[in-house]
Amino acid sequence: MKSIEYSRTGGPDVLTVTEKPIPEPGPGEVRVRIHRSGVNPTDWKSRRGNDDASPVEPAQVPGHDGAGVVDRVGTGVDAELQGRRVWVWESAYQRPHGTAQEFAIVPARQVVPLPDSASFDLGASLGIPFLTAHRALTVTEDGPLELGPGTLAGRTVLVAGGAGAVGNAAIQLARWSDATVISTVSSPQKAQLAAAAGADHVIDYQLQDVVTEVHKLVPSGVNAIVEVAAAANAGIDAAVLARHGSVAVYADDGGKPLSLPVRALMIPNARWQFVLVYTAPHDAKVRAVADIAGAVAEGAVRVGAQAGLPLHHYPLEQAAAAHDAVENAVVGKVLLDVRD
Numbered sequence: 001m002k003s004i005e006y007s008r009t010g011g012p013d014v015l016t017v018t019e020k021p022i023p024e025p026g027p028g029e030v031r032v033r034i035h036r037s038g039v040n041p042t043d044w045k046s047r048r049g050n051d052d053a054s055p056v057e058p059a060q061v062p063g064h065d066g067a068g069v070v071d072r073v074g075t076g077v078d079a080e081l082q083g084r085r086v087w088v089w090e091s092a093y094q095r096p097h098g099t100a101q102e103f104a105i106v107p108a109r110q111v112v113p114l115p116d117s118a119s120f121d122l123g124a125s126l127g128i129p130f131l132t133a134h135r136a137l138t139v140t141e142d143g144p145l146e147l148g149p150g151t152l153a154g155r156t157v158l159v160a161g162g163a164g165a166v167g168n169a170a171i172q173l174a175r176w177s178d179a180t181v182i183s184t185v186s187s188p189q190k191a192q193l194a195a196a197a198g199a200d201h202v203i204d205y206q207l208q209d210v211v212t213e214v215h216k217l218v219p220s221g222v223n224a225i226v227e228v229a230a231a232a233n234a235g236i237d238a239a240v241l242a243r244h245g246s247v248a249v250y251a252d253d254g255g256k257p258l259s260l261p262v263r264a265l266m267i268p269n270a271r272w273q274f275v276l277v278y279t280a281p282h283d284a285k286v287r288a289v290a291d292i293a294g295a296v297a298e299g300a301v302r303v304g305a306q307a308g309l310p311l312h313h314y315p316l317e318q319a320a321a322a323h324d325a326v327e328n329a330v331v332g333k334v335l336l337d338v339r340d
Contacts, residue, residue, distance in 0.1 A: 003101035004319040004336075007059040009049030012320035012327070015062070022103050025074035030081055030108050032088060036124035037099040037316075037336040038065030040165075041251075042278075043092075044327045058096045062319070065089060066099030067114060067123025068339070077108045086111040087123035087296075089131060089289065093278045099124075100319055100336055112293050121311055125165070125303045125333045126292055131277045133169035134288035136226040136248030137177070139273040144177075145284075147291045152179035156218045158240065159183045161228035162194030162202065165333050166250055168309045169301075170226040171197040173291075176300040182217060184210055190331065197308030214240040221245060221268070231256035238264040246271040303333060313337050 001022050006014040025031045043062045066088040070081045088106050092098035097105045114123045137147060137157065144151040157174045161167045162183030174181045175198035183199040185191045191202045203213045214222065221242030227233060231253040238261045241247065245268060249258075260272070277285070295301045303309045310332030314322040322334050 001102040002316060003061055004063075004316060005059040005061045006047055007056050009047065009054045009056060010051065011048065012044070012323045014047065015320045015323065017317050017319075023097075023105050025072055025077075025105050027075045028077060028108055029074040029105050030070045030077055030111055031072040032066070032068045032086060032099075032104050032106055032111060033071045034066050034068040034099050034102060034104050034338045035120040035340075036067045037063040037338055038124040038127060039322050039326050039334040039336065040064055040128045041326060042128065043098075044323045047323065060092070060096050061098040061101050061104075062092060062323075063099035063101075063104075063336070064092045065124055065127030066091065066104065067120040068104075070111065071103070073108070081108065081111070085114040085116065085120075085123070087114045087126050089127035090278065100316065100338075102316075102338055112289055115297055117299065118296050119303075121335060122296070122301070122303050124335055125309070125311075126296070126301075128277055129165040129333075130169040130173065130292045130301070131280075131285060131288045132166050132250050132275060133173050133226065134291060135275045135277065135280055135284055136166075136170060136250055136273075137174055137224060138284070138287070139248050139271065139275070140224050140246040141244040141269070141271055146287050147173050147177045148294060149176065150178050152177035155223040156180045156182065156242075158214065158222040158225045159194075159199065160226065160233055161185070162197060162199055163190035163308065163331055164228060165309065167194070167226065167228065168197045168307070171199050171308070172301045173295065176295050176298075180218070182214060182222065193305075193308040193310075193331070195308070196306060210236050211239045218242075224248070226250070229253045231258045234258060234260055238270070241265070241268055241270050243268040244270075246273055248273045248275050250275040305332075309333050311335060
């Protein structure tokens with residue numbers, strides 16, 4: 001089978017196409033014939049490492065997310081999974097077996113049935129972005145811990161960077177849960193994407209004052225903020241938070257130091273939560289997977305330009321170009337087409 005791997009850290013050029021035997025699943029594992037492999041920022045960040053060409057042993061197959069068909073199950077795994085269409089999440093975390101290959105070995109708990117109504121493109125786009133968004137939307141003081149119709153009714157969510165993959169997921173999940181969604185973007189083109197995802201109100205922070213515009217829409221402030229650039233937006237976030245509101249930070253803004261206005265955040269008893277899916281609490285991930293599967297089953301989440309998330313397809317052999325696109329912040333979701 002064809003597989004993408006790297007045996008040393010570095011730029012996209014360290015990714016190589018290799019031929020290897022088709023692996024067998026062990027106890028508690030399944031083998032998935034991958035159709036689509038999703039590329040996330042953590043894939044290129046792990047691959048790049050410290051830019052010091054450090055050896056990687058065993059060689060790493062990148063790709064946390066993917067979608068395909070279970071073609072073999074290991075001992076202890078429900079035989080009914082055999083032949084099922086599934087989406088895969090967090091496949092490569094502390095494991096060398098990512099989804100950027102024709103067959104991937106995955107722990108059974110990290111494959112989720114994908115209904116026939118959902119495309120492999122959608123399945124491969126769920127994983128890390130949607131789990132991150134779910135966590136960001138469920139860390140507010142008075143909940144909810146789960147998402148779904150009505151769970152965010154009466155609440156307002158501010159999504160910073162609504163044209164990104166996590167921002168798009170947060171908008172879609174929040175709207176599915178009946179929140180009012182405000183999104184900030186940096187251009188008219190991105191405003192169109194955030195609106196297509198379902199945002200009720202879109203603010204172009206290059207042209208408008210975010211604090212003023214948010215308070216026009218919701219004078220008492222927003223209940224939750226999904227934050228992609230905390231260092232740049234800390235003052236804005238403090239100024240628009242409602243009492244007992246939360247700011248969920250899921251990106252490090254290029255490593256910039258973060259300063260918080262303490263008094264402004266003490267008064268509303270605000271909460272700042274830092275979010276990394278890979279080390280998130282186990283129960284939080286279990287709830288997230290269940291809720292995302294429910295949203296997919298209801299047809300409540302979508303991908304593609306019409307859903308505010310343009311798709312960029314690359315053949316498996318062009319994994320280096322796909323990584324380069326994500327590293328250079330292409331707008332939309334990058335997918336590797338492993339199988340037609």
